Amino acid sequence: MERIFATERLERILPIVRTFVLEELVPLEKDHLARPFKQTEKILQQKREKVKELGLWNLHLPKEEGGQGLTLCEFGQISEVLSLAPYYGQYTFNCQAPDIGNTELISKFASAAIKEKFLQPLLEGKIRSCFSMTEPEFAGSNPTRLATTAVREGDEYVINGHKWFTSSADGAAFAVVMAVTNPDAKPHERASMIIVPTDTPGFELVRNIPIFGETGEGWASHAEINYVNCRVPVSNIIGEEGMGFRLAQERLGPGRIHHCMRWVGIAEKALDLLCQRAVTREMEEGVLLGEKQFIQGFIAESRVEIDASRLLVLRTAYNIDKVGAKAVRDQISGIKFYVANMVLKVLDRAIQVHGGMGLTDETMLANLYQHERGARIWDGADEVHKQSMALHILKSYGLDVKKKR
Numbered sequence: 189m190e191r192i193f194a195t196e197r198l199e200r201i202l203p204i205v206r207t208f209v210l211e212e213l214v215p216l217e218k219d220h221l222a223r224p225f226k227q228t229e230k231i232l233q234q235k236r237e238k239v240k241e242l243g244l245w246n247l248h249l250p251k252e253e254g255g256q257g258l259t260l261c262e263f264g265q266i267s268e269v270l271s272l273a274p275y276y277g278q279y280t281f282n283c284q285a286p287d288i289g290n291t292e293l294i295s296k297f298a299s300a301a302i303k304e305k306f307l308q309p310l311l312e313g314k315i316r317s318c319f320s321m322t323e324p325e326f327a328g329s330n331p332t333r334l335a336t337t338a339v340r341e342g343d344e345y346v347i348n349g350h351k352w353f354t355s356s357a358d359g360a361a362f363a364v365v366m367a368v369t370n371p372d373a374k375p376h377e378r379a380s381m382i383i384v385p386t387d388t389p390g391f392e393l394v395r396n397i398p399i400f401g402e403t404g405e406g407w408a409s410h411a412e413i414n415y416v417n418c419r420v421p422v423s424n425i426i427g428e429e430g431m432g433f434r435l436a437q438e439r440l441g442p443g444r445i446h447h448c449m450r451w452v453g454i455a456e457k458a459l460d461l462l463c464q465r466a467v468t469r470e471m472e473e474g475v476l477l478g479e480k481q482f483i484q485g486f487i488a489e490s491r492v493e494i495d496a497s498r499l500l501v502l503r504t505a506y507n508i509d510k511v512g513a514k515a516v517r518d519q520i521s522g523i524k525f526y527v528a529n530m531v532l533k534v535l536d537r538a539i540q541v542h543g544g545m546g547l548t549d550e551t552m553l554a555n556l557y558q559h560e561r562g563a564r565i566w567d568g569a570d571e572v573h574k575q576s577m578a579l580h581i582l583k584s585y586g587l588d589v590k591k592k593r
């Protein structure tokens with residue numbers, strides 16, 4: 189098949205990654221639901237060592253940090269292939285969220301001391317991290333209303349606040365915490381990002397929050413956390429005071445490419461299962477499900493929507509590489525809501541085609557749907573992205589957008 193965004197080095201790396209994923213990770217996934225994640229982590233540790241030996245570790249990083257110096261557009265295509273093992277692909281190659289976002293952020297904006305203490309072990313895969321911004325009491329869609337504070341006392345920040353949905357906090361070595369340091373500044377200049385090691389007195393992991401009934405553990409979990417008089421050195425700040433929102437935007441641009449390509453990979457997997465079912469399920473003697481036009485419609489629509497998503501995301505990645513994320517923020521918003529909806533639609537069709545079995549754990553479809561339903565909510569809910577994109581378009585038609593905040 190013609191690959192529009194192919195490059196020579198990608199054509200060299202991609203087949204090796206694909207073979208590893210199909211041979212080493214996909215077979216592991218059949219027992220995914222039967223095995224607690226912490227048990228799987230031990231098996232994945234060995235696989236991670238193999239990835240290092242093959243020179244495929246940290247593929248998302250620049251050469252000087254031990255990666256291959258791939259462009260975002262190239263890495264996006266790797267991300268899709270990793271998602272052929274949707275639970276373990278990214279994790280095994282050390283490019284899993286939320287660590288990938290944190291490493292990009294720290295590597296670009298943090299001091300040399302922070303890099304040595306927190307980034308280096310993260311890059312080596314010795315520790316994990318998490319990102320702690322959303323609070324139960326305030327709308328995450330308007331993060332300027334954060335209540336968590338970081339008050340400077342001498343050479344320390346004293347952090348107090350209540351967070352939830354801090355993904356992967358269970359077992360993480362540190363959290364990047366978004367907290368208000370400058371309450372009197374303009375709304376988008378009030379918050380800062382500060383590193384809080386999870387062994388800091390006052391870091392209280394209350395619980396892993398059950399999602400659709402699944403509590404999860406370790407990397408595969410979402411925690412509620414209380415920060416109670418957590419004291420950290422002021423040097424733990426990333427960038428400068430008041431830069432929190434700017435950094436959050438920086439973190440999200442490439443992050444959306446990573447996630448969207450992951451969803452493209454998951455949708456391919458779902459369509460594959462759908463088609464396999466369509467050619468094996470007999471509806472009456474000699475008549476297979478795939479011969480029904482409704483099902484053919486599902487297949488054709490899914491094929492086109494997946495292909496359209498891939499092209500949209502890679503075009504956006506290509507443009508980020510060329511002109512930076514800020515210049516193509518509408519494209520980034522567009523892929524976020526379009527591809528999040530696409531993967532859920534394709535998963536839903538695949539579930540439908542499996543009948544009752546589609547709702548069980550006999551295939552991974554139901555579990556993937558459960559895991560990915562959040563795609564339309566986190567990193568900006570659909571409505572937020574649509575509004576931002578539409579207002580930007582309308583502004584070019586002269587609409588005077590009144591900012592309330």
Ligand SMILES: Cc1cc2nc3c(=O)[nH]c(=O)nc-3n(C[C@H](O)[C@H](O)[C@H](O)COP(=O)(O)OP(=O)(O)OC[C@H]3O[C@@H](n4cnc5c(N)ncnc54)[C@H](O)[C@@H]3O)c2cc1C
Pocket residue numbers: 286319320321322326327328329330352353354355356410562565566567568569570571572575
């Ligand atoms: C699985 C998962 C993992 C997550 N991981 C993290 C993490 O690691 N770290 C972290 O800090 N946070 C994380 N989050 C939190 C996530 O970022 C927030 O849930 C998200 O920002 C939405 O905030 P909220 O839940 O407070 O919903 P709200 O802001 O209360 O919004 C509720 C709903 O209102 C609607 N809405 C919002 N704005 C508008 C608008 N302008 N117009 C019309 N309708 C609108 C949308 O439908 C939205 O879903 C995670 C969430 C999930 C589900």
